Amino acid sequence: MDVKTPLEMLYRWETTKPDAVFLRQPVDGVFHELTWQQAADQVRRIASALIAQNFEQGSHIAIFSKNCAEWFIADLAIMMAGHVSVPIYATAGQETIRYIINHSHCSAVFIGKLDDTQHQCAAIPDDVVRFAFPYGDIPARYRWHELLQQPPMGSSPVPSTDDVMSIIYTSGSTGNPKGVINTFGAYGWSCQTLATHLDASQEDRLLSYLPLAHITERVYVEGASLYIGCNVSFVESLDTFVDDLKAVAPTLFISVPRLWTRFQMGVLAKIPPHKLNRLLSIPVVKNIVAKKIRKQLGFENVRIFGSGSAPISPATLHWYQKIGVHICEGWGMSENNGLGTLSYPFRADKVGSIGKAYDGLNLRISDEGEIQLQGPCVMTEYYLEPEKTAETFTPDGWLKTGDKGEIDQDGYVRITGRLKDIFKTAKGKYVTPVPIEALLMENPLIEQVCVTGSNLKQPVALLVLTPEAKTHNASHINASLERTLKQVNSRLESHAVLDHMVVVHDSWSAENGLLTPTLKVKRHLVEARYQTLLHQEHTAAVVFQ
Numbered sequence: 341m342d343v344k345t346p347l348e349m350l351y352r353w354e355t356t357k358p359d360a361v362f363l364r365q366p367v368d369g370v371f372h373e374l375t376w377q378q379a380a381d382q383v384r385r386i387a388s389a390l391i392a393q394n395f396e397q398g399s400h401i402a403i404f405s406k407n408c409a410e411w412f413i414a415d416l417a418i419m420m421a422g423h424v425s426v427p428i429y430a431t432a433g434q435e436t437i438r439y440i441i442n443h444s445h446c447s448a449v450f451i452g453k454l455d456d457t458q459h460q461c462a463a464i465p466d467d468v469v470r471f472a473f474p475y476g477d478i479p480a481r482y483r484w485h486e487l488l489q490q491p492p493m494g495s496s497p498v499p500s501t502d503d504v505m506s507i508i509y510t511s512g513s514t515g516n517p518k519g520v521i522n523t524f525g526a527y528g529w530s531c532q533t534l535a536t537h538l539d540a541s542q543e544d545r546l547l548s549y550l551p552l553a554h555i556t557e558r559v560y561v562e563g564a565s566l567y568i569g570c571n572v573s574f575v576e577s578l579d580t581f582v583d584d585l586k587a588v589a590p591t592l593f594i595s596v597p598r599l600w601t602r603f604q605m606g607v608l609a610k611i612p613p614h615k616l617n618r619l620l621s622i623p624v625v626k627n628i629v630a631k632k633i634r635k636q637l638g639f640e641n642v643r644i645f646g647s648g649s650a651p652i653s654p655a656t657l658h659w660y661q662k663i664g665v666h667i668c669e670g671w672g673m674s675e676n677n678g679l680g681t682l683s684y685p686f687r688a689d690k691v692g693s694i695g696k697a698y699d700g701l702n703l704r705i706s707d708e709g710e711i712q713l714q715g716p717c718v719m720t721e722y723y724l725e726p727e728k729t730a731e732t733f734t735p736d737g738w739l740k741t742g743d744k745g746e747i748d749q750d751g752y753v754r755i756t757g758r759l760k761d762i763f764k765t766a767k768g769k770y771v772t773p774v775p776i777e778a779l780l781m782e783n784p785l786i787e788q789v790c791v792t793g794s795n796l797k798q799p800v801a802l803l804v805l806t807p808e809a810k811t812h813n814a815s816h817i818n819a820s821l822e823r824t825l826k827q828v829n830s831r832l833e834s835h836a837v838l839d840h841m842v843v844v845h846d847s848w849s850a851e852n853g854l855l856t857p858t859l860k861v862k863r864h865l866v867e868a869r870y871q872t873l874l875h876q877e878h879t880a881a882v883v884f885q
Contacts, residue, residue, distance in 0.1 A: 341529060341532065341533075341700070341716075343501055343525055343528040343529050343532065343716075344528055344532065344567075345419075345498060345499050345501065345505075345524045345528050346416060346419060346505075346524075346527070346528065346531070346563070346566050347416065347419055347420060347496070347497065347498060347499065348498055349566040349567055349569075350376075350379075350380055350383065350416055350566065351380075351496050352569075353376040353380075353566075353569050354376050354377055354380035357376055357542075357569065358375060358376055358377035359375050359376075359377065360375060360376055360542075360569075360571075361373045361374070361375055361376075361571045362374055362375060362376045362378075362379045362565070362571055362572070363379055363409040363412060363413075363571070363572055363573075363574075364409075364571060364572070364573040364574065364588070365408055365409035365410075365573075365574050366573075366574060366575070366576035366580065366584055367576070368576075369576070369580070369583075371573065371587070372409075374409060379409075379412070379413060381492055382413045382417075382488060383413050383416045383417045383420060384417075384420065384492035384493040384494075385487065385488050385489075385490045385491070385492050385493075386413060386414060386417035386487050386488070386490075387417040387418075387420035387421040387493045388421075388490040388491060388492060388493045389417075389471075389482070389487040389490040390417060390418065390421035390423065390448075391421050391493070392490065393447075393448065393469065395423065395447050395448065396447075397422050397423075398422065398423060398424060398504070399423045399424070399447040399448070400423070400424050400425075400426050400444045400445055400446045400447060400507065401418050401423050401424070401425060401426065401446060401447060401448045401449065401450070402425075402426040402427070402428050402440070402441060402444070402446045402448070402449040402450065402468075403415060403418075403425055403426070403427050403428065403449070403450045403452075403552075403553075404427075404428040404430065404432075404437070404449055404450065404451050404452070404454070404460075404464075405430055405450065405451060405452025405453050405454065405473055406430040406452060406453035406454065406551075407548045407549060407550075407551070407552050407557070407574050407575065408452055408453060408473060408475070408574050409574060410450075410452060410473040410474070410484065411450075411452065411473075411552050412562055412565075412572070414450045414471075414473075415562070419499065419505060419524075420493060420497060421493075422497065422499075424504050424505065424506060424507060425505070425506045425507075426440065426441075426444045426446055426506070426507050426509070426519075427506070427508060427509075427552060427553035427558070428440055428441075428449075428509070428553055429511065429551055429553045429554075429850075429857035430452075430453065430454055430455070430551065430553070431455070431551075431850040431851060431857050432460070432857070433460075433463075433853070434459070434460065434462065434463035435463075436517065437460060437463040437464065438463045438464075438465075439516055439517070440509050440517065440519075441463075441464060441465060441468060442465070443516075443519065443723070443724070444507055444509075444519055444723065446468055447468065447469060448468060448469035448470070448471060449464060449468055449469070449470055449471070450471045450472075450473060451464075451470055451471070451472055451473065451478050451479075451480055452472075452473030452475055452478070453473070453475045453476075455851075457476065457477070457478060457479075458479065461478070461479050469481060469482075470482070471484070471487060472484060499524045500524065501523065501524050501525030501528065502523060502524075502525060503523060503524050504521055504522070504523055504524075505522050505523060505524045505527050506522045506527070506558075507519040507520065507521055507522070507723050508520045508522055508553070508555055508558070508674050509553075510673075510674045510675075511554065511856035511857045511858050511860070518722045518723075518725060518728060519722055519723030519724070519725075520555075520674045520675055520719045520722060520723075521719055521720050521721050521722070521723050522677065522719060523720060525716065526677055526716060526717050526718065526719065526720075527559070527563065527677060528567075529677075529700075529716040529717055530559050530563065530677035530678070530679040530716075530717040531559055531563035531564065531566065531567040532567055533679060533698050533699070533700060533717070534559060534560065534563070534564060534567070534679065534698075535564060535567040535568045537682065537684070537698060537699070538564075538592070538644060538684065540564065540568045540570065540592065541568065541570070542568060542569040542570050543570065543591075544568060544570040544591045544592055545570065545571055545572075545573065545588060545589065545590045545591050545592070545641075546561050546564060546565055546570060546571070546572045546573070546590055546591075546592055547561075547572070547573055547574075547575065547584070547585060547588050547590040547593060548561045548562070548572050548573070548574050548575070549574070549575040549581065550594070550595070550596065550858075551857050551858065553857065554649075554674075554857065554858050555672070555673070555674045555677055555678040556594070556648055556649060556672070556678045556858075558678070559677055559678045559679065560594055560646070560678065561594075564592070573587075573588040573590075582638065585637075585638035586638040588638070589638065589640065589641040590638075590641065590642055591641050591642060591643050591644070592642070592643070592644045592646075593639065593642045593644070593645055593646070594645070594646035594647065594648065594670075595645075595646070595647060596647065596648065596649040596650060596858065596859050597647060597649070597650050597651065597652035597653070597656070597781075597859075598650075598787070598788070598859045599859075600647055600652060600656055600660070600667065601656060601781075601784075601787060601806070602787075602806075603637055604656060604659060604660070604784065605784065605787075605806050605807070605808045606637075607633055607636075607637070607663075608784060608808065609808050609811070613784070616629075620662050620663070627664075629663075630662070630663040630664045631664070633663045634663060634664060634665065639665060642665075644668065644684065645660075645665055645666060645667045645668060646667065646668050646669075646670055646682075646684075647667050647668070647669050647670070648669065648670040648671065648672070648678075649858045649859065649860065650858070650859065650860050651755060651774055651777070651778055652667070652669060653778050653779075653781040653782050654691050654692040654778070654782075655781070655782035656781070656782075657669075657691045657692075658691060661688060661691075666686035666688075667686070668682060668683045668684040668685075668686050668695065669682075669683045669693070669694045669695060670682040670683065670684075670694065670695060671694035671695070671743075671753070671755065673741060674719075675718065675719045675732065675739055675741075676713055676715070676717050676718050676719070676739060676741075677717040677718075677719075679698055679701070679717045680694075680697065680698070680701070680703070680711075680713060680741075681694045681695040681696055681697050681698070681703070681753050682694075682695040682696070682698065683695030683696075683752070690750075690752050692754060693748070693752040693753060693754045694745075694752075694753050694754070694755055695752060695753065696750070696751045696752055696753070697713075697751070697753070698715075700715055700716060701713060701714070701715035701717065702714040702715060702738075703747070703753065704738070705745060705746060705747060706734075706740075708744075708759070709744040709745070709746070709756070710740060710741065710742065710743065710744060710745075710759060711741045711743045711744070711745040711753065711755070712734060712738040712739060712740055712741060713738065713739045713741060714737065714738045714739065718739050719739075742758060742759050742760060743755050743757075743758055743759070744756045744757045744758065744759055744772070755774070756772065756774070756775060757772035757773070757774045757775060758772075758774060761773055761774060761863060763792065763793055763794040763799075764794060764795075765793050765794070765795070765796055765797065765798065765799065765835065766795050766796055766797050767797060767835065769835035769836075771791075771793055771799050771835065771836045772836075773790075773791035773792065773799070773863075776791045776799070776801070776828065776832065776836065776838070777789045777790070777791050777801075779827075779828045779831065780801055780803070780824060780828055782824070783820060783821065783824040784806070784808075785805055785806055785808075785809040785812070785817060785820055785821065786803055786804075786805060786806070786821075786824075787804050787805060787806040787807075787847075788803070788804035788847070788848050788861065789801055789802065789803050789804075790802045790861050790863060790866045790867070791838070792863065792866075792867050792874065794867070796839070796874065796875070797839065798835075798837060798838065798839035799836060799837075799838050799839065800838060800839055800840060800841070800842060800874055801825075801838050801840075801841045801842070802841075802842050802844055802866060802870055802874075803821070803841055803842065803843045803844065804843075804844060804846075804847050804848055805817070805843060814884075817843075818882050821841055821843070821881075821882045822881050822882055825838060825840075825841055825881050825882065826881075839878075840878050840880065840881050840882065840883055841881065841882045841883065842870070842873060842874075842878075842883045842884075842885060843882065843883065843884045843885060844870065844873075844885045845885050848861060848866065853865060854866055854869070873885065
């Protein structure tokens with residue numbers, strides 16, 4: 341494959357379709373559009389502004405913002421100026437911000453939309469040059485409009501595929517985040533492979549709202565737009581998400597399990613499950629009802645739905661299938677550019693699997709059951725951490741993913757757990773929590789779950805209920821959870837049977853540190869928070885904190 345860099349793709353569209361819309365940024369409810377030529381002009385001006393700073397070639401420059409058009413422009417400008425981007429999650433706390441900037445030796449940072457701007461920016465060292473996106477009162481030396489006063493860069497540099505494009509810090513459920521070194525070649529190969537596999541066209545429309553600091557959004561949305569040549573719209577805020585989604589009417593849409601559950605709960609809050617099931621069972625009515633629901637969700641034009649970042653319950657996928665939303669699961673990680681497997685085209689008989697490996701990738705299962713990967717998308721190393729790099733590769737050069745899995749006769753992969761999540765009970769039995777959690781999540785009242793049991797006689801499930809559960813009375817909730825516990829336990833081996841469930845008051849979020857920015861549970865922190873509760877004796881099947 342003749343791998344192109346993101347800059348080469350920008351140059352292509354700047355030349356061949358200069359007046360077509362590339363970026364659509366909502367401001368005060370109105371979408372402001374930038375054509376490919378206008379966006380490229382801004383990239384060239386920001387690149388000139390960076391060159392004027394006389395940073396050493398290959399300097400590291402952070403991007404610290406929620407998704408917006410300026411995020412894309414800054415990213416491409418950093419490339420064009422010959423530097424390396426370092427994305428930081430917009431939800432990051434001071435400790436993480438400080439660690440990433442110091443560890444990566446950032447010379448500068450672009451700052452944009454944040455929830456707690458002053459507090460978060462206080463973690464940025466004084467000697468790091470700050471550039472501000474045009475949103476609110478951001479403490480910075482240079483404003484966006486000032487940077488755009490620079491004359492546009494006249495040349496069109498093309499980096500080597502071996503050059504470092506970005507350092508992507510993993511969201512890490514344990515310990516400090518690791519900096520994945522991402523080359524132009526690995527990123528370009530991933531984006532081109534994805535665009536080919538999806539058979540996407542320049543008429544497709546994307547919506548960018550999952551964190552751009554995460555590799556999935558960076559490849560599947562930013563990268564896809566550049567390598568397909570289609571437009572991308574952004575979400576103005578959490579409050580406007582639903583309206584923005586409907587206004588954009590995307591044709592390709594990806595989300596994460598927790599949000600898929602939220603969308604589902606929103607529908608069920610308006611139509612009780614028994615009524616919806618009855619309507620969907622009537623052939624003449626089914627298609628009308630399903631189409632109406634898809635339209636209300638903003639999905640009427642979507643042709644490909646995707647889910648990733650964490651396991652999603654097969655029951656959730658089957659529920660969406662009933663309303664004509666065929667969600668294709670995908671799997672990947674920062675270390676392989678988010679490109680591992682994809683279950684596309686959708687196959688109902690493969691629900692619960694993460695699909696097949698992309699063409700050009702080799703995948704195998706080790707003797708320990710670990711999924712291992714080899715291919716052009718795999719990272720070169722972790723930044724400044726040779727020991728961790730060595731631990732992540734096998735002696736023969738395969739990436740150790742840490743996920744346990746199995747492959748069926750058709751090449752479809754099913755994840756059976758996470759090696760580091762396996763715990764040992766007080767009886768000396770090993771338990772894999774992920775499959776048990778997937779079974780529990782079939783109850784629509786449950787939004788978050790963490791099965792734990794290290795040094796306990798039997799495993800215990802910690803639960804967070806959905807906001808919609810508050811509309812039900814306590815006896816209904818208790819009865820529903822007891823039924824789920826009984827059903828799940830009937831499917832487990834004796835050593836994995838849950839002793840009881842504990843419903844906790846507080847929600848788990850990235851803000852309170854119990855979820856990663858990609859909404860994965862930080863098990864060790866959740867377990868630590870409820871340590872006393874976990875070791876208490878309970879006679880009831882369902883315990884409310």
